[in-house]
Each structure stands twice: as C-alpha cells, then as structure tokens.
Amino acid sequence: xxxxxxxxxxxxxxxxxxxxxxxxxxxxxxxxxxxxxxxxxxxxxxxxxxxxxxxxxxxxxxxxxxxxxxxxxxxxxxxxxxxxxxxxxxxxxxxxxxxxxxxxxxxxxxxxxxxxxxxxxxxxxxxxxxxxxxxxxxxxxxxxxxxxxxxxxxxxxxxxxxxxxxxxxxxxxxxxxxxxxxxxxxxxxxxxxxxxxxxxxxxxxxxxxxxxxxxxxxxxxxxxxxxxxxxxxxxxxxxxxxxxxxxxxxxxxxxxxxxxxxxxxxxxxxxxxxxxxxxxxxxxxxxxxxxxxxxxxxxxxxxxxxxxxxxxxxxxxxxxxxxxxxxxxxxxxxxxxxxxxxxxxxxxxxxxxxxx
Numbered sequence: 001x002x003x004x005x006x007x008x009x010x011x012x013x014x015x016x017x018x019x020x021x022x023x024x025x026x027x028x029x030x031x032x033x034x035x036x037x038x039x040x041x042x043x044x045x046x047x048x049x050x051x052x053x054x055x056x057x058x059x060x061x062x063x064x065x066x067x068x069x070x071x072x073x074x075x076x077x078x079x080x081x082x083x084x085x086x087x088x089x090x091x092x093x094x095x096x097x098x099x100x101x102x103x104x105x106x107x108x109x110x111x112x113x114x115x116x117x118x119x120x121x122x123x124x125x126x127x128x129x130x131x132x133x134x135x136x137x138x139x140x141x142x143x144x145x146x147x148x149x150x151x152x153x154x155x156x157x158x159x160x161x162x163x164x165x166x167x168x169x170x171x172x173x174x175x176x177x178x179x180x181x182x183x184x185x186x187x188x189x190x191x192x193x194x195x196x197x198x199x200x201x202x203x204x205x206x207x208x209x210x211x212x213x214x215x216x217x218x219x220x221x222x223x224x225x226x227x228x229x230x231x232x233x234x235x236x237x238x239x240x241x242x243x244x245x246x247x248x249x250x251x252x253x254x255x256x257x258x259x260x261x262x263x264x265x266x267x268x269x270x271x272x273x274x275x276x277x278x279x280x281x282x283x284x285x286x287x288x289x290x291x292x293x294x295x296x297x298x299x300x301x302x303x304x305x306x307x308x309x310x311x312x313x314x315x316x317x318x319x320x321x322x323x324x325x326x327x328x329x330x331x332x333x334x335x336x337x338x339x340x341x342x343x344x345x346x347x348x349x350x351x352x353x354x355x356x
Contacts, residue, residue: 311354318353
C-alpha cells in the first residue's frame with residue numbers, strides 16, 4: 001500500500017450496557033505528515049539495502065545474536081537495570097555474575113527468553129490476550145516488584161502524570177486493542193502498527209509491573225510478524241535507551257495532545273530509521289573486515305571506525321572527536337586493536353591510528 005494513501009479504518013462503537021463500564025472500540029487517531037512520510041520512505045530504502053546485503057552473508061547468526069543482546073540490555077536498562085552490555089553477553093552465554101543482584105540477572109535472562117519466544121512465534125497470524133499474558137509471565141518470572149505475574153493487575157496504578165484505566169477495564173481494553181491490531185493493523189506499514197501497539201499498551205498499563213518491557217517486546221513482535229525484520233537484526237530499543245528522557249516525553253506528549261498519535265509515530269519512525277542506519281553501518285564494517293564478529297561494538301567504537309575511514313588520527317584527535325579523556329580513548333581503542341580492526345603506526349608521540 002502506498003504510504004500516501006494511509007488512512008484510519010473502523011468506527012467508534014460505544015457499548016451501552018447498564019451497570020457495565022462503557023468501552024469504545026479502539027480507533028487510533030493520527031495524521032500522516034510530510035515528515036512522517038519522508039521517514040517511511042527512507043526506512044523502506046534502508047530496509048531494501050539491508051535485506052539485499054543480508055541474504056547472502058554467512059554472519060547473520062552473529063549479528064542476530066548481537067541484536068538480541070542489545071535489545072535485552074536496552075529494554076531492561078530503560079527500566080533501571082544496571083548491568084552492562086558486556087555483562088548481558090556473559091549471562092547469555094551461560095556465565096554467572098556473582099556480584100549482580102538476582103533480580104537484575106533475572107530481568108535480563110527473562111528478556112532474552114521473551115525474545116526467543118517472539119522469534120519462535122514470528123509467523124503468528126494474530127496476537128491474542130493469552131499471548132500477552134504468556135509474554136508477561138516470561139518477562140516477570142522472579143523479576144517484578146509487584147505481582148501478579150502473567151495476569152492482569154487487580155489494583156490501580158499510577159505512572160508519573162498518567163493515571164491508567166481502572167483494573168476492571170483492563171481486560172476489555174487489551175482485547176479491544178488486539179482486535180484493532182488483528183483486524184485493521186495488517187493494512188498499515190509495520191512501523192505504524194508497531195508504534196500504535198506500543199503506545200496504546202503503555203497507556204492501558206495492564207500489569208502491576210513490567211509494562212514497559214512487555215510493551216517493547218510486543219512492538220518488536222509486530223515488526224517480526226509483518227516481516228519487517230526478517231533476520232531479527234534490528235534493535236530499536238537501543239535507540240530508545242540512548243535518549244530515555246525523549247522516549248518518555250514522546251509518550252507523555254500523546255496524552256497531553258488528547259491521544260493524537262502523530263508526534264509519537266514520528267518519534268518511533270525516527271528511532272527505526274536510526275536503527276536501520278546503524279545496522280547498515282555495522283553490515284558495512286563486517287563486510288570490510290571479512291565478517292569478523294568477535295566483539296560487540298559500542299556506539300563510540302562504531303563512530304571511531306566511521307571517522308577513521310576518512311584518514312588516520314592521533315590519540316589527541318580521537319579524544320577530541322569522541323569527547324573522551326586520553327584514558328577513555330585508549331579503552332575504546334584496545335578491543336579494536338586486539339581484533340585487528342585498526343592499527344597504530346608511528347612513534348610514541350607521533351603515532352596515529354588507522355583502519356587495517
């Protein structure tokens with residue numbers, strides 16, 4: 001479907017039943033702005049390039065694993081989990097972190113399990129209420145501050161300035177959202193339906209704890225179901241984590257704008273666009289260096305490798321470009337040197353770093 005022909009489908013159908021909470025069939029409201037349209041077109045172009053490159057490469061399993069690690073790290077970090085990406089990798093490989101709190105390790109391990117679950121069910125034609133409860137059960141096992149796990153909240157919750165619907169309304173609202181997703185969602189681009197599902201789920205806030213993680217997992221699942229991320233190599237949550245205040249502001253803006261989703265869709269489309277740009281750069285780096293995937297690059301390491309394409313830099317120039325101390329620059333450089341992605345030439349004071 002042409003992006004220029006996006007439209008809202010469905011009608012508002014109030015249910016007038018005496019003594020019963022009045023619900024209205026969910027219909028998302030938004031405008032397809034010129035900015036949103038431009039980003040959707042850019043996303044399509046980037047995805048086409050990535051798909052064309054990714055099909056033939058042998059290191060898809062490695063970059064898929066990296067994406068899962070980044071997603072698990074980011075989605076749990078958004079909620080305050082202090083474990084580093086390196087520590088998440090240790091846990092994913094069966095290692096132990098004796099110094100970490102069990103709750104923090106459980107959060108990460110559970111999210112990795114949730115990602116495996118949605119990967120295994122990426123071909124699901126529908127997402128049901130049972131799926132949502134199952135996902136919460138996986139994510140929340142021994143990792144929530146408030147129970148129940150795998151069941152809707154029986155009490156009221158408050159999220160900053162937002163007061164979610166009362167507990168009695170939650171099952172119907174979730175059912176209504178999923179009905180929209182399964183009925184009208186297939187006619188929308190994956191980026192749009194995923195973002196709407198993400199926001200509306202957080203608005204309902206159906207659980208006592210774990211709503212953010214479940215909502216982001218559902219959004220990722222929608223991208224998988226719509227064949228947007230065929231190889232499961234996109235980590236949108238990484239972008240959200242890097243500017244968590246902006247993420248929360250974007251959610252809050254919808255509420256202040258009387259549930260108009262336009263700015264939220266623009267925000268999430270921008271996050272997806274940045275994710276694809278980052279994946280495209282990683283593919284380029286792997287291709288340039290023979291597909292070696294022995295470390296997970298940090299954003300600053302990625303930035304440095306891109307800068308070094310323009311020519312060699314001294315340690316002081318690297319400090320300036322990355323805005324880090326000399327010690328920080330050496331910390332960034334060490335793994336790149338060890339994995340032979342870059343080399344150092346010159347004397348002690350005149351040495352420069354360049355791509356191999």
